[in-house]
Amino acid sequence: MTDTRTRILDAAERLLAERGFASCSLRAVTAAAGVNLGAVNYHFHSKEALIQAVFRRRLEPLNRERLARLNVLEAEARGKALPLTVLLHILLDPLFDRGRDGIGFVRLLGRMYSEPSIDIYRIFHAELRETIDRFLPAFRRTLPQLQPEDLYWRVFFTIGAMAQTLAAGPLLRLISSGACNPDELEGALARLVYFTGAGLKAPPWPPAKAGRAKGAVHEIRR
Numbered sequence: 001m002t003d004t005r006t007r008i009l010d011a012a013e014r015l016l017a018e019r020g021f022a023s024c025s026l027r028a029v030t031a032a033a034g035v036n037l038g039a040v041n042y043h044f045h046s047k048e049a050l051i052q053a054v055f056r057r058r059l060e061p062l063n064r065e066r067l068a069r070l071n072v073l074e075a076e077a078r079g080k081a082l083p084l085t086v087l088l089h090i091l092l093d094p095l096f097d098r099g100r101d102g103i104g105f106v107r108l109l110g111r112m113y114s115e116p117s118i119d120i121y122r123i124f125h126a127e128l129r130e131t132i133d134r135f136l137p138a139f140r141r142t143l144p145q146l147q148p149e150d151l152y153w154r155v156f157f158t159i160g161a162m163a164q165t166l167a168a169g170p171l172l173r174l175i176s177s178g179a180c181n182p183d184e185l186e187g188a189l190a191r192l193v194y195f196t197g198a199g200l201k202a203p204p205w206p207p208a209k210a211g212r213a214k215g216a217v218h219e220i221r222r
Contacts, residue, residue: 004033004035004039004043005043007033007034007035008029008030008033008035008039008040008043008044008050009050009053009054009057010033011029011032011033012024012029012033012050012051012054013054013057013058013105013108014032015028015029015032016051016054016108016111017105017107017108017111018107020111021051021111021112021117021120022117026040026047026050029050048119048123051120051123052123052126052127054108055123055124055127058098058105058108059127059128060127062094062095062098063127063128063130063131065094066090066091066131066135067130067131067134069090070087070090070134070135070138073086073090074138081138081141081142081144082138082141082142083142084142084143084197084200084201085193085197087135087138087139087142088158088193088196088197088200089193091135091158091162092162092189092192092193093189095162095166096166096188096189106166106167107167109163109166109167111167112124112163135155136151136155139151139155143200143201145203145204146204147204147205150204150205153205154199154200155200157196157199158196158199158200161192161195161196162192162196165182165188165192168182169182169183170182
């Protein structure tokens with residue numbers, strides 16, 4: 001029999017993914033979990049703490065796997081930079097594996113990106129802090145030609161592409177008129193690694209050329 005805390009977490013994860021963070025009330029969670037409000041307050045104390053627990057339950061094992069694989073491969077590399085595709089697979093594979101298992105957290109992740117909230121981002125960032133701190137230096141070693149700001153942008157784009165790929169399958173079906181199957185995760189992962197890898201290792205951002213391109217756009221509009 002599922003314990004009370006787990007029932008609350010399961011219900012909260014499902015309702016947060018379906019309704020969003022603002023529209024999902026504690027009373028709705030208690031009704032779905034078959035518990036009273038006192039049980040939620042006892043185990044989590046607040047809605048914010050409950051949301052953090054939902055993220056932590058899914059992200060902790062995910063990030064343990066990522067960090068364990070990164071530690072092993074970096075030890076084997078003996079100080080040398082890891083290939084970019086290896087880093088991307090370490091980062092992306094564990095989440096895609098959970099997508100294959102049908103875990104609803106993938107939908108919740110998509111909701112986080114489609115319904116932005118600085119409070120939710122703070123919770124999400126807190127749970128990812130250790131992983132970010134480990135992966136950024138690894139990317140810097142692999143991509144030493146990039147300035148830190150440029151690298152942050154590219155990692156940001158990579159995370160966005162990952163979330164979009166896993167959470168917005170119906171959009172892909174729509175724009176491809178059914179030609180692309182977002183549920184075929186092996187192919188999706190391979191394409192995502194190929195695409196984001198190309199973006200990450202592209203030549204450094206050239207501000208001067210970007211400025212000239214912007215001026216050209218103004219000329220066209222006139």
